[in-house]
Amino acid sequence: xxxxxxxxxxxxxxxxxxxxxxxxxxxxxxxxxxxxxxxxxxxxxxxxxxxxxxxxxxxxxxxxxxxxxxxxxxxxxxxxxxxxxxxxxxxxxxxxxxxxxxxxxxxxxxxxxxxxxxxxxxxxxxxxxxxxxxxxxxxxxxxxxxxxxxxxxxxxxxxxxxxxxxxxxxxxxxxxxxxxxxxxxxxxxxxxxxxxxxxxxxxxxxxxxxxxxxxxxxxxxxxxxxxxxxxxxxxxxxxxxxxxxxxxxxxxxxxxxxxxxxxxxxxxxxxxxxxxxxxxxxxxxxxxxxxxxxxxxxxxxxxxxxxxxxxxxxxxxxxxxxxxxxxxxxxxxxxxxxxxxxxxxxxxxxxxxxxxxxxxxxxxxxxxxxxxxxxxxxxxxxxxxxxxxxxxxxxxxxxxxxxxxxxxxxxxxxxxxxxxxxxxxxxxxxxxxxxxxxxxxxxxxxxxxxxxxxxxxxxxxxxxxxxxxxxxxxxxxxxxxxxxxxxxxxxxxxxxxxxxxxxxxxxxxxxxxxxxxxxxxxxxxxxxxxxxxxxxxxxxxxxxxxxxxxxxxxxxxxxxxxxxxxxxxxxxxxxxxxxxxxxxxxxxxxxxxxxxxxxxxxxxxxxxxxxxxxxxxxxxxxxxxxxxxxxxxxxx
Amino acid sequence: xxxxxxxxxxxxxxxxxxxxxxxxxxxxxxxxxxxxxxxxxxxxxxxxxxxxxxxxxxxxxxxxxxxxxxxxxxxxxxxxxxxxxxxxxxxxxxxxxxxxxxxxxxxxxxxxxx
Numbered sequence: 001x002x003x004x005x006x007x008x009x010x011x012x013x014x015x016x017x018x019x020x021x022x023x024x025x026x027x028x029x030x031x032x033x034x035x036x037x038x039x040x041x042x043x044x045x046x047x048x049x050x051x052x053x054x055x056x057x058x059x060x061x062x063x064x065x066x067x068x069x070x071x072x073x074x075x076x077x078x079x080x081x082x083x084x085x086x087x088x089x090x091x092x093x094x095x096x097x098x099x100x101x102x103x104x105x106x107x108x109x110x111x112x113x114x115x116x117x118x119x120x121x122x123x124x125x126x127x128x129x130x131x132x133x134x135x136x137x138x139x140x141x142x143x144x145x146x147x148x149x150x151x152x153x154x155x156x157x158x159x160x161x162x163x164x165x166x167x168x169x170x171x172x173x174x175x176x177x178x179x180x181x182x183x184x185x186x187x188x189x190x191x192x193x194x195x196x197x198x199x200x201x202x203x204x205x206x207x208x209x210x211x212x213x214x215x216x217x218x219x220x221x222x223x224x225x226x227x228x229x230x231x232x233x234x235x236x237x238x239x240x241x242x243x244x245x246x247x248x249x250x251x252x253x254x255x256x257x258x259x260x261x262x263x264x265x266x267x268x269x270x271x272x273x274x275x276x277x278x279x280x281x282x283x284x285x286x287x288x289x290x291x292x293x294x295x296x297x298x299x300x301x302x303x304x305x306x307x308x309x310x311x312x313x314x315x316x317x318x319x320x321x322x323x324x325x326x327x328x329x330x331x332x333x334x335x336x337x338x339x340x341x342x343x344x345x346x347x348x349x350x351x352x353x354x355x356x357x358x359x360x361x362x363x364x365x366x367x368x369x370x371x372x373x374x375x376x377x378x379x380x381x382x383x384x385x386x387x388x389x390x391x392x393x394x395x396x397x398x399x400x401x402x403x404x405x406x407x408x409x410x411x412x413x414x415x416x417x418x419x420x421x422x423x424x425x426x427x428x429x430x431x432x433x434x435x436x437x438x439x440x441x442x443x444x445x446x447x448x449x450x451x452x453x454x455x456x457x458x459x460x461x462x463x464x465x466x467x468x469x470x471x472x473x474x475x476x477x478x479x480x481x482x483x484x485x486x487x488x489x490x491x492x493x494x495x496x497x498x499x500x501x502x503x504x505x506x507x508x509x510x511x512x513x514x515x516x517x518x519x520x521x522x523x524x525x526x527x528x529x530x531x532x533x534x535x536x537x538x539x540x541x542x543x544x545x546x547x548x549x550x551x552x553x554x555x556x557x558x559x560x561x562x563x564x565x566x567x568x569x570x571x572x573x574x575x576x577x578x579x580x581x582x583x584x585x586x587x588x589x590x591x592x593x594x595x596x597x598x599x600x601x602x603x604x605x606x607x608x609x610x611x612x613x614x615x616x617x618x619x620x621x622x623x624x625x626x627x628x629x630x631x632x633x634x635x636x
Numbered sequence: 637x638x639x640x641x642x643x644x645x646x647x648x649x650x651x652x653x654x655x656x657x658x659x660x661x662x663x664x665x666x667x668x669x670x671x672x673x674x675x676x677x678x679x680x681x682x683x684x685x686x687x688x689x690x691x692x693x694x695x696x697x698x699x700x701x702x703x704x705x706x707x708x709x710x711x712x713x714x715x716x717x718x719x720x721x722x723x724x725x726x727x728x729x730x731x732x733x734x735x736x737x738x739x740x741x742x743x744x745x746x747x748x749x750x
Contacts, residue, residue, distance in 0.1 A: 104683075104701060111679060111708045118672040118715055122665050238696025245697050276691050277683035277701055284684030291680055295673065315728060318720055325716050329709050619645040625657060626731045628643055628739040 034379035038180050041383040045217070045391050049198065052209040056202035063428035066203035067134040067406050073208055073310040079323020082307050084211030086113075086298075086328060087218060088396045089171050089359075089389060090459050095332065096365075097358025098280060099339020101253070101348050103273075105280035106339055110332040112291045114325065116298035121321040124299045126314035127478045127624035134309055135403075136302045137411045139474055143616035144485040147419055150411040152492040156469050157302040157407035159496060162446070163462040164301075165400045169447030170455040171359075172393035178355060179363060179386040185448055191390075192444035195398045199405070199436050204310060207398045214391040219327065221366070221388050222334045225381070228369045229341035244340045245271030249347035254279070274343070286587050290460065293590035297463035300470030303403035314627050338362050345369070363389070401439045409435035457508040460588050464503065468593035469495030476601045478624060483605050484613035490604025495597030502589035507582040512569035514581060519562035526555045526562075648738050657730040664722060672715050679708055 064070050073081070091113055098106030132138040137153030169188055176187035198206045233239040244250055251270040255262040257279050262270060273279070281287045298304060308317045342351060342361035345368050354360040363385045367373060370381035409431040414423050423431070469492045476483040476491070529551065536548035574580055586592070623629065648654050682690055682704065690701030 104705075107702075108679060108683060108705050111705055112676070114709060114712050115672060115676045118712055119669070121716055122669050122672075122719060238698050241697045241702075272691075272693075272697060272699075275697060275699055275702055277687060281680075281683070284680060287680040287684065288677065291677060295676060315724070318723060322716050322720050325713060329713060333706075333709060618649045619643075621658075622643075622645045622648040622654065625654070625661070626648065626735040626739070628735050 034376070034383070037376075037379055038383040038386060041380070041387045042180075042390065045213075045387045046194065049194075049206075049210050049213060049391070049394075052213070053198050053202040053206040056205035056209065059205055060201070060203045060429070062425045063134070063410065063432060065205065066429050066432045067306070067402070067410065068309040069204040069208055071310060071312045073316075075311060075316040075319025076323055077208065077212060078307060078311050078316070078320035079327060080215045081208045081211040081310075082304065082320060082324035083327040083331070084213075084215035084218075084392075084395050085303060085307060085399045086324070087215065087331060087392065088168060088459075089175060089392050090167070091332075092218060092392055093175070093359040093362055093389060094357070096335050096338040096342065097351070097355075097361040099335065100342040100346070100351055100361035101358040102257070102280035103250075103254075103340075103343070104275050104277050107336050108277065109280075110335060112294035113298075114329045114332055116295050117321055117325045117328065119295060119299045120304070121318065121325070123475060123478075124305070125308050125317045125321050128305055128474070129308045129311065129314045129317040130624045130627045130630050131478070131620065132305075132309055134306070134410050135406050136305050136470060136474065137407065137415070139305075140477055140488050141415070143477070143613045143620050144488055144610070147416050148485050149488045150415045152489050153473075154407035154411040154416075156465065156492050156496055157411075158404050159500075160300075160302060160462050160466050160470065161400045161404040161407075162442075163458045163465070164303075165397060165404075165443050166446050166450055167455045167458040167462070168393055168397050168400070169443055170450050170453060172390075172397070173447060173451070174355075175359060175389055175393070176386075178360060179382075179389060184451055188447035189444055191393055191397060192440060192447065195394050195401060195443075196436070196440040198394070198398050199402055199440070200433055203432070204402060207395075207402055208310060210391070210398060211395045214388065214395040215327065217388045217391060219331060219334075221385055222331060222338060222362075225362070225366055225369055226334050226337040226341070229337055229345070229365070240337070241275065241340065244344045245274055247271065247344045247347075249349065250274050250343050253343070253348035283585075285591070289586050289591035290588040291590075292594055293460065293463040293467045293588050295467075296471045296594060297465075297467035297590075300466035300474060301462070302407065302466075302470070303399040305474075306399075306403050306406065313630060338365060341365055341369075397443065401436060401443060404439045405432060405435035408439065457503065460508075461500065461503050464499040464589050464593060465496050467590055468499040468597035469493075472594070472597040472601045476598070476605075478620070480605075481614055481617040481621075482609075483601060484608065484610035486608025486610065487601040487603075487605030490607075491597050491601030494600030495593060498596050499589050499593040502584050502586070502593060504577050505579060505583035506587055506589065507585065508587055509575045509577065509579075509582070510569075511575045511579065511581055512572040513574070515565050515569055519565040522558055522562040526559055529555060643739055648734060651734065651738075653730060654734055657727065657734070661727055664719070668715050668719055672712065675711050676708065679705060 059070070060066050062070070091110070095106060095110045095113075098109055100106070128139055131142055135153070136157055137150045140149040140153045169191065172191055173184045173188045176182050176191070177184050182190070198210050202209075230240055233243070245268075248267070251267050251274075254270045254273045255265075258265075258270075258273070265273070308320065311317050311320055339361060342365040346361065346364045351358055351361050351364060354364065363382055366381040366385040367378045370378035372378045409428070413431050413435070414428060472495060473488050473491045477488065533548040533551050533555070536544040539545070683701065690699060690704070692700045694700060694703065
């Protein structure tokens, strides 16, 4: 395709986006009077990113341009792009939501996401830059059998990226639906088409800029909200938190989370409890397992590793991570104020009313702080945060699709199927674009097919596979002389199978028998409570009667939910895997699967000794430390 | 494009300067790594098993647990800064010397895009 015809087809694709999105505004979301505002902000964000893509499309000529922006990204730019890639909807909206609903535990959860980058900084980023070229498998293939390692590396890249992608697509679809009233399928298709436009035409150059733009918008929006929330307290942390814990809405939330023990606590104690651990995480071992998956998994995420090939030297790779840590960490500190601010100003009950997972905490806070649902500025803030959320999904999905497409085109097609044959630069770019189309179409299909599924588990699973398969393989091929093809294949397979297998038999899945037992219990307990309430109604005491009426309404709601559960699972006794109860108690398999992944690499390497891999160790180790011949590796 | 075979990798590994770089880097990197992992896992362990300590109020309503979680950020940033300072002062210089002697390739150009 010539660059001119490419630009034209991009314009055609662009034109399709508003067509798809238009009728969607007919449903609920932002106040009807202000829908034009939402539309304007969205159009502005899309126009800017499309203009960048248009500029980028002219620069994509070779495979290196497509996969790594020709290595021409600076450390600072890459730092922002990593932050844009990493601050997915889950961390941008999810963590603020967790804090607004569960207080301290939500904030504690955010810490692991930052600490993860220490592993990337110290052990992974620089050697990967010095050894690799386009993909994770480049590193694995360097001193091993290129075909076998590329196959397992590509499969694992596609597995991890697909889990992550599905979670983003489904989460994003729901999010856009809630925020601006576009129906689910339309928003998945809209996200898919936009993302395809960026990646297909602009490759890594456009993806990088979309991620930078999104990260800057996200951080700017968060700073504005936090300043508005915090300024009335003269930027005093204890002053702000004192108001949060004194808030009856927060105290009522803690009381409802604690249940019976809350009856013995004073209002002040309940409020203070919001700043103490244990409202969300009940099993310590679960939390440690999740922490391991986060801290080691990030270093094995293919779309994050790929970002280090966009800079030219190890020094720039290091600078990227330091910038990324400053931005990501800074953002999580802001999240503390977003979350607690939303709990105080919006109130947990109102947040849950819009989205049970708390994902709407930040957007609702933005609306409140701007002046509420009836004001211009309030709706502008909501529209802006919604646009950022939309850009977030598109930017993260673009990075994931690029990682999967590179594994397909560069590793499987060029590296395995056409091994030993010369593939022209044009042919390589074409292969990359075809793979992008395939992955993009798949992601839209998966997004629509997975509608209504519980996808929260998928992000955890992506991190678990990355930590249990990719991380041990990359780490040991970089730092252990005896590591070889046998070890890589064994580690990849064992890590992936154990992580996925344990998740399938974990408490994350729905177990109809347990759900039904819980529903029956609720119904039985409610019958007793109803009797007590009827007595109170009959007693003639006005205050007691009012309370009883309120109780009865709550009971009706609980009963309706229990009955709905019973109806939903009426014909099923076992989970998706045919189990009545979980075989494995941890929600995240990291604690077991990460050590097994490492053992897989070690025993695989020792069982299938490979002299060539050991002979090449000097080259690998000298190169990763000196940066000699960087970007010129031709190991396939 | 330079031919990878022109670099004598074995000679680099044997070179005393590379040996010294390797030794200093290993101790530094794995030391910081161990420190960061231990410090990180103190947070979930503390939150689970030392709740009475985490609940102690030290600054208005701000308790030990909150300060400890905030300190995780400070420690992570400090480790990143300590490492990047050490690397740019020491490791980069040593690596450059070795690369200059054994490699024929010129240092890569750093650039910006668009």
